[in-house]
Amino acid sequence: MSSPRIILLAHGSSDKRWCETFEKLAAPTLASVDNARVAYMELAEPSIDTIIMDGVAEGITEFTIVPLFLAAGRHLRKDVPAMIEELEKAHSVSIQLAPPIGENPLLGEAIRDVVMLQLEETPA
Secondary structure, three states, X not given: OOOOEEEEEEOOOOOHHHHHHHHHHHHHHXXXXXXEEEEEOOOOOOEHHHHHHHHHHOOOOEEEEEEOOOOOXXXXXXXXXXHHHHHHHHHOOEEEXXXXXXXXXXXXXXXXXXXXXXXXXXXX
């Protein structure tokens, strides 16, 4: 059995520069994790649906969505689960929704490290 396709889910924006920011943030993961892709919830492509359809065409039936969100608000509590339910029915696949990355304490440490670097680079 193959490993699930990992979907790094960002909100999405009609501003391509916004999307490019998330694609740069996702680049190390995409380079390190086989079978990982970026998808957008709305306003940009590729959508979750597009990534699921592409995976199904490759024979993938299991997916894990890792939300690149700081917290679980309305989108992650209602909208995304509804989308997942619809996609599972439409494509006969299994989709797991991981907690948003903001709930992982490692993100807090990464933010601290970035702030500390910024403080070191700022002239006194």
